[in-house]
Amino acid sequence: MDTLLSAADSTRILKTTKDILNVDIFAAGTDTTSTNIEWAISELVKHPRVMKKLQQEVTEVANGRSMVSEDDLDKMKYLKAVIKETLRFHIPLPLLVQRESMQDVEIMGYNIAAGTRVVINAWALGRDPSLWKESEEFRPERFLNSSKDYKGFDYEFIPFGAGRRGCPGIQFAIAVNEIAIANLVYKYDLGLPQGKGGEELDMSEVTGLTTHRKFPLHLVATPRF
Numbered sequence: 049m050d051t052l053l054s055a056a057d058s059t060r061i062l063k064t065t066k067d068i069l070n071v072d073i074f075a076a077g078t079d080t081t082s083t084n085i086e087w088a089i090s091e092l093v094k095h096p097r098v099m100k101k102l103q104q105e106v107t108e109v110a111n112g113r114s115m116v117s118e119d120d121l122d123k124m125k126y127l128k129a130v131i132k133e134t135l136r137f138h139i140p141l142p143l144l145v146q147r148e149s150m151q152d153v154e155i156m157g158y159n160i161a162a163g164t165r166v167v168i169n170a171w172a173l174g175r176d177p178s179l180w181k182e183s184e185e186f187r188p189e190r191f192l193n194s195s196k197d198y199k200g201f202d203y204e205f206i207p208f209g210a211g212r213r214g215c216p217g218i219q220f221a222i223a224v225n226e227i228a229i230a231n232l233v234y235k236y237d238l239g240l241p242q243g244k245g246g247e248e249l250d251m252s253e254v255t256g257l258t259t260h261r262k263f264p265l266h267l268v269a270t271p272r273f
């Protein structure tokens with residue numbers, strides 16, 4: 049016999065589902081985004097040449113205004129390349145969400161039985177020297193004049209995953225990160241404390257669900273204007 053839920057139970061279930069969704073989206077959208085910004089700034093401090101080139105681009109586009117605006121971002125090709133290179137080199141979510149094979153398949157000599165859970169190591173794809181020249185170098189230029197994108201069609205570069213369960217927050221994440229990084233480097237010169245050079249910055253990673261810096265990033269921010 050069908051059981052009808054009371055109005056109070058239905059409301060409670062709907063509220064719980066909404067809470068779970070909110071928590072999921074909050075968790076999926078905050079740690080990943082802040083990790084990407086922290087690694088981007090770390091690499092910029094580590095590579096003054098890249099920082100200088102980015103500051104030049106941002107300063108030129110912002111053209112004396114007090115802040116970089118969203119409308120400016122499309123003109124910042126190097127900024128986009130810096131973010132892509134950061135996502136390749138320091139992928140926030142190194143292992144994608146597990147998939148379950150729906151049927152027996154053979155891929156590149158591996159037999160995968162129906163029901164097997166498969167984990168994609170997107171970190172390894174981004175560092176594979178057979179897929180990327182000088183894969184252990186932070187070089188945003190590799191993404192200039194390249195159609196390679198993170199939207200899930202170039203399988204060597206899938207920081208947001210791919211397919212139906214790929215990240216639904218890509219556009220939001222990229223917009224937030226572009227505006228945050230552009231404004232940080234536009235408004236401040238960033239350097240290590242006690243006048244240390246960027247080459248001294250320890251770039252060790254801690255493995256986990258998201259790939260964080262092993263040591264917190266402590267910087268001195270000097271206003272540029």
Ligand code: HEM
Pocket residue numbers: 072073076077078080081084140141144145146206207208209210211212213214215216217218220221
């Ligand atoms: C730099 C920032 C971000 C990165 C690198 C990232 C990366 C990812 C990855 C790798 C997945 C798993 C995709 C797969 O297995 O194919 C994922 C899933 C997801 N992401 Fe993001 N994400 C970011 C930001 C965001 C933001 C800002 C939101 C929401 C506002 C968000 C919401 C989600 C949700 C809800 C899922 C689960 C999708 C599903 O299971 O169908 N993410 N993300």
